Amino acid sequence: MSIVIPQVPLQTLDLPLCNTFGVQFSILHLDHTHPQISGNKWFKLQPALAEARCHPGRPILSFGGAFSNHIHALAYAGQQFGIATIGVIRGEATSASNPTLQDAQRWGMRLVFVSRQEYARRYDPAYISQLQQRLGDFQWVPEGGSSAAAVSACGDIWAALPVRTQPFDYLACAAGTGATAAGLIAARPASVKVLVMPALKISAVEAEAMLQAHWAAAGLAKPEGYQVLPGDLPYARLSPQLAALWWQLSACYGVDLDPVYTLRVFHQLMRMILQRQFAPGSHVALLHTGGMQGLRGCDTRLRRLAPAFYGPLPL
Ligand SMILES: Cc1ncc(COP(=O)(O)O)c(C=O)c1O
Structure with a gap:
């Protein structure tokens, strides 16, 4: 059983914030692999x-x-x-x-x-x-x-990423159950550090425990080369700031993220850039894990919440 998974396109964004801090920021479009079975x-x-x-x-x-x-x-x-x-x-x-x-x-x-x-x-x-x-x-x-078994299968995602032709130093990935991130970390090339960003309100320790459980179940030893961040909003919760960020990204940069998973990853990464957590010259890539069909469930909330945000957006 197969569908052909093409090489994942890497889109580098020219964001003033990233330029200021000397960070190259890209999106790896795993969401473009198939119209219905996209992303992870x-x-x-x-x-x-x-x-x-x-x-x-x-x-x-x-x-x-x-x-x-x-x-x-x-x-x-x-x-x-x-x-x-x-x-x-x-x-x-x-x-x-x-x-x-x-x-x-x-x-x-x-x-x-x-x-x-x-x-x-x-x-x-x-x-x-x-x-x-x-x-x-x-x-x-x-x-x-x-x-x-799905944890190990997610390790195959690396084969679709342009790790050699367009190298990046960090791969940021959303975590729901954490299976995708666990698989990516376990099969990680030595040159890339994986950043795990939960799509639910949990501490970094709880998120780490989720990963450990996946590695144990898959019979994998605890790997290295990753960083787990805490999740600061309950699952699928949208804030006015996230909604406004979604619109800004879509309208100004033509980038459509899914509000439940990858939008949060993007927001978290911008905060990390502002906190100077990436050395100048680093290339940070966000893995777009798909899920755009779910946008149909958030559209009204995005429209309602975005105007409620007033304040500068981190772009
Ligand atoms: C679009 C999208 N991104 C990321 C994830 C997180 O994947 P996981 O549950 O393996 O952590 C999911 C959930 O499966 C998802 O639907």
């Missing part, structure tokens, strides 16, 4: 799709929120490769009409809506067996596709 999704789904091929007719079941990028990509992959898919969705059935879940249903995914309390049991083996009794046999794929 193709890599994270590889092991699940390979296993499904060994069990024809058995559906893949996975978990996600109403705007989940993972659910969206899984539904599309299922349709493309003839694999039935079931999405267990946190929340009310009314969200079935949102664009993400409409796409998923159009691609043949069966949706099962569960309460927040039930969703909280998504890693509990007893709950997975109950679901199996209710829905029939399935291949379980954890939320976000973040299995131990």
Whole structure:
């Protein structure tokens, strides 16, 4: 099962702030690899799709929120490769009409809506067996596709990056479950330091623990060459400053980031540049992990919040 992953384009931005501090800033467009399975999704789904091929007719079941990028990509992959898919969705059935879940249903995914309390049991083996009794046999794929095998598969992202032809010193990556970052760090070329930026409100110690758990599950030794930052906003929360930054980037620089993951990474990196955390001459690259389909769930909030910000933006 394959789609061709082209070499990831690197877009260098001419930002006055970066120029002032002598830092080269680029975006690695992993989001451009495929219209539906963009960013980290193709890599994270590889092991699940390979296993499904060994069990024809058995559906893949996975978990996600109403705007989940993972659910969206899984539904599309299922349709493309003839694999039935079931999405267990946190929340009310009314969200079935949102664009993400409409796409998923159009691609043949069966949706099962569960309460927040039930969703909280998504890693509990007893709950997975109950679901199996209710829905029939399935291949379980954890939320976000973040299995131990997916961690190793995310190491393959490096092969698509122009590490040799357009070298960079830092690769900044968003973390939800941390599987993508854990895989990237484990397979990191010695010349690149990985910066991990959580998309949820957690301390650096908690984020580090998430990475450690992934390495342990994947049977990998604790690697080196990375830095974990704390996450300062709850998951998917938008502030007026972030919303205004999103608009400024889109309108002035033609750069579209997803507000849940990569926008936060961008914001954090600008703060680090202002704090002189990068030596002059450094090349910092932000990995655009995709998720642009989720923008359809934030559009109204972006419009509403952006004008509420008054103050200088760090660009
Ligand atoms: C667009 C995007 N970027 C980054 C991430 C973070 O990935 P992970 O859960 O592997 O940390 C996700 C979640 O899968 C995502 O959808």
